[in-house]
Each structure stands twice: as C-alpha cells, then as structure tokens.
Amino acid sequence: MSAYSELESRFRRMSTLGEAAGVLHWDRAVLMPDGGAGARSDQLAALAMTLHEMITDDRLPDLLDRAAEDVAGDPWRLANLSEMRRGHIHASAVPADLVEALSTEGLACEMTWREARAKSDFSLVAPKLAGVLALVRQSADAKADALGVAPYEALMDQYEPGGRTAHIDALFANLADFLPDFIETVLAHQGKREDAMPLGGPFPIDAQRALGVRLMERLGFDFNRGRLDISLHPFCGGVPDDVRITTRYDESDFTQSLMGVLHETGHALYEMGLPSDWRHQPVGGARGMALHESQSLLIEMQACRSREFIEFAAPLMREAFAENGPAWTVDNLYHHYTKVARSLIRVDADEVTYPAHVILRYRLERALIAGDMKVDDIPGAWNDAMKELLHITPPDDAVGCLQDIHWYDGTFGYFPTYTMGALAAAQLFAAAHRDLPDIPEEISKGNFAPLTGWMGERIHGRASSASTHDLVADATGAPLGVDAFRRHLTARYLAD
Numbered sequence: 001m002s003a004y005s006e007l008e009s010r011f012r013r014m015s016t017l018g019e020a021a022g023v024l025h026w027d028r029a030v031l032m033p034d035g036g037a038g039a040r041s042d043q044l045a046a047l048a049m050t051l052h053e054m055i056t057d058d059r060l061p062d063l064l065d066r067a068a069e070d071v072a073g074d075p076w077r078l079a080n081l082s083e084m085r086r087g088h089i090h091a092s093a094v095p096a097d098l099v100e101a102l103s104t105e106g107l108a109c110e111m112t113w114r115e116a117r118a119k120s121d122f123s124l125v126a127p128k129l130a131g132v133l134a135l136v137r138q139s140a141d142a143k144a145d146a147l148g149v150a151p152y153e154a155l156m157d158q159y160e161p162g163g164r165t166a167h168i169d170a171l172f173a174n175l176a177d178f179l180p181d182f183i184e185t186v187l188a189h190q191g192k193r194e195d196a197m198p199l200g201g202p203f204p205i206d207a208q209r210a211l212g213v214r215l216m217e218r219l220g221f222d223f224n225r226g227r228l229d230i231s232l233h234p235f236c237g238g239v240p241d242d243v244r245i246t247t248r249y250d251e252s253d254f255t256q257s258l259m260g261v262l263h264e265t266g267h268a269l270y271e272m273g274l275p276s277d278w279r280h281q282p283v284g285g286a287r288g289m290a291l292h293e294s295q296s297l298l299i300e301m302q303a304c305r306s307r308e309f310i311e312f313a314a315p316l317m318r319e320a321f322a323e324n325g326p327a328w329t330v331d332n333l334y335h336h337y338t339k340v341a342r343s344l345i346r347v348d349a350d351e352v353t354y355p356a357h358v359i360l361r362y363r364l365e366r367a368l369i370a371g372d373m374k375v376d377d378i379p380g381a382w383n384d385a386m387k388e389l390l391h392i393t394p395p396d397d398a399v400g401c402l403q404d405i406h407w408y409d410g411t412f413g414y415f416p417t418y419t420m421g422a423l424a425a426a427q428l429f430a431a432a433h434r435d436l437p438d439i440p441e442e443i444s445k446g447n448f449a450p451l452t453g454w455m456g457e458r459i460h461g462r463a464s465s466a467s468t469h470d471l472v473a474d475a476t477g478a479p480l481g482v483d484a485f486r487r488h489l490t491a492r493y494l495a496d
Helices: 003-030 034-055 060-067 075-093 096-119 126-147 151-156 165-191 205-219 255-272 288-303 307-321 330-337 354-370 375-390 416-435 439-444 449-458 468-476 483-493
Strands: 226-230 236-239 242-247
Touching: 003 034, 003 060, 003 075, 003 236, 003 242, 034 075, 060 075, 075 126, 096 126, 126 151, 126 354, 126 375, 151 165, 151 354, 165 354, 165 375, 165 416, 165 483, 205 226, 205 255, 205 307, 226 255, 236 255, 242 255, 255 288, 255 330, 288 416, 288 449, 288 468, 307 330, 307 439, 354 375, 354 416, 416 439, 416 449, 416 468, 416 483, 439 449, 449 468
Parallel strands: 226 242
Antiparallel strands: 236 242
C-alpha cells in the first residue's frame, strides 16, 4: 500500500467515526431522554478521544511527506493531502493537557454564563471567561506557530480555512462605512408605507410542518436521504447520505419557523450535493463555514425572501392555513419577510442590520485575542459599538454581551463567517442570475432546479478541492467582495 493509500484508509475510518458522533449529537438534541445525558457524554468523549489519537498518530507526518510523491499532478488528491495535513496540524499543535483544560473550563464557563444571562449580570461570568480566554490564547499561539499565521487567524482557520484578517478587515470596513446611513435610509423609506397587516393565527404545528416539507421537496431536498425534526435551536446535522435538519415552531407566527426550515435546507442541499467519489475524505467535505453559510443564505435570503418566491409560495401558505383575507396577498406577505428594524439580538436581526452585529463581535474578539482589551471591558465596549453601528444601546447585559454562547464555551474566530456567507450568497446569486437570466421567473413557478443546478456544479460538487477565495472567484468572476451584497440590499429595500 502506498503512503497516500494508507492515508486515505485512515481518514476514511476517521470520517466514519466522526459521522457517528454527528448522528449522536443530533439524537441528543432531538430525541434523547434527559436521563441519557451521562451515557451520551461518555460515548461522545470516547469517540473524540479515539479521533484525536488517530489524527495525532506519530506516523502521520512521515506518511504525509511520502504521499506527496504519490499524488503529483492530481489536483484532487493534492488538495486532499493538503486538507489531511491541515487537520493534523490543528490537532497536534495543541498539547493534550491544554485541550482537556479548554474543554473543562469551557463547559464550566458555559454553565456560569447561563446563570449570568438569566440574571443579566456579566460580572458573574467574567472571571471564568478570563480563564477561558487565557487558554484560548495559548491554543491560538500554538496553532499560529504551526500554521505560520497570526493567532486570531489560526483560530479562524478552524472554521474558515485560509481566512485572513486583512481581507476581512477590508470587507467589514466597507460594510461599516455604508451600513449605518443605509439602515437609516431604509427605515425612512419603509416608514412611508403602511405597516404590514398581521397574519392572525394560531398556526397549527402540523400545518406548518406540512408546508415546510412541501417547500423542501420543491427545493430538491431528498427525504430518502434526510429528515425534518424539532429541536430547541434549528440546525443541520447528520451526514451527506442522511442529512438531519431541525426547526422550532411558534403557533402564533409561522413565518420565522418556515424561513428557518428553508435556511437549514440550504445547508442540507450543500451536504447532499457533495461529490460521492470523495466521500469520507477531507477534500470531499464542505469548504468551511463561510461557504456553508452562503448556501443557507442563498436559499433563505436571496431566493426565498424574493418577491418571486412569495408569488409562488403565497397560494401554498393560504392553502396550508385555510386563509384568504387581505393580509395574505403577495404584497403583504412580502412586506412581512422584508421588514427592517434595529434589533438588540443578533439571531433576530434582518439581513440589512445583521452584518453590524457580526462586525461588532469580530472587532471585540480580535481585540481580546490580541490582548488589546480586557474581559472586564466587554460590556462597555459592546454598548459603545452597538450605538455606533446600530444607533441603539442595550439596556442590560442579557440583551447585550451575554446573548451569544460562542465566547463562553471557548469559540473564537467563528463570527466572521456569518457575514462572509451573506456576501458570498449575494455574489453567487448575482452570478447565477447573470448566467441564467430566467432564474427569478423559474422561482416564481416553484422551479429551483436552474439555481440549485448552477450551484451544485460550481460550489457543491467542488467540495474542498479549492479555497473559498478560488471557488467564489471561479464561480462569479471576481474575488469575494461587498458590491453584490450592496446592490442586492438597495434593489430589495429601496426599490418600491
């Protein structure tokens, strides 16, 4: 067996074990009884330990070096080898005792965060967050040395391979320059029209689910290879051949749940469209969270909040809930789905204001990792940034710096991918529309095949064979930028 073939075999086993862990995580969130928590933690810990031992095996560096001769001239195998090496570097750069300490301290901090958020008192969790941050910075330094990048970039590389702060700084500076005034303009524009008529309700969960399933099928979700279930927080999990998506329902408002289903369907279509020839190899996986988020936002924001989609979906909505009054016109439904408002809470924000929430978090976490800001300064810095970017100030910590779990469980470097995904979604949709001008008309008929086919060829099917930068540039003809997103917002929110 060649060195490369041995690596493929090893990573195939690791992938299979990782997929088993993924299904166990889904089960914990959806079906597992509370009494199973202890056993499930032991199961997941055992799988995590096994995977860590496999990817940090002392033989891997030699195999990786020798395998380079086996794959010369083969772009996919070269990319696969590069992804193997990146995974090994991330896993082996951090000492086992530091990994264990991060896990332990992160869990303890998360539990204290829950109490602090309930009491709206950042001071309760600040000491534990300081401890977690110190460990994260140690991990970042170790990975930075191994990867040859800055510490924050090393953290970001876990979620967005190859992501660099210089590029993100430029993108976010562009957004921050125009967003505050643009938000004011949109709010003034929307203030000239009547508010959307309320849709009434209640909306039975069975009817909401049936509508969601119907739209998922039209989008191309294969229920022979996936499921729709309920969880506290919507997510997409499972594996490419068995994709599990979840949502949560509110009988007083079906609109958010439905868009949650469509958002997660975008993630699912990406997973289902990954190349089967490279299943269980690193190169066959999704290319980072920025592109993954681009696919969910492409479906939810670009396609399914468009007027064309509402033209198609409005009759289905009226049928699902046996409604036919004036509130159920295309215009009124479209106004519901394109309402812009300043929001204190990131997860409730619309697509116009959402980037401001991400820019805030990106700036603060970079300062924390660099040591330019202390943990005790977070509440004040948070409130100042909210006032600058969104012209509102949180009244307390619960709706301010305590609203997200990310930092408190040790997750730093993830936030930029949300807005990078929004930018990529706009740019990809614009390019697809350029290449296939009938896409909006087809969406109005409930035909998504032209859009998903275009995306499948240029993004899904290429998996991790190239960088995010190259995949976006190849698909659209330009590197990831802000222009398409800005044109999209202007057309949608200032046109009528």
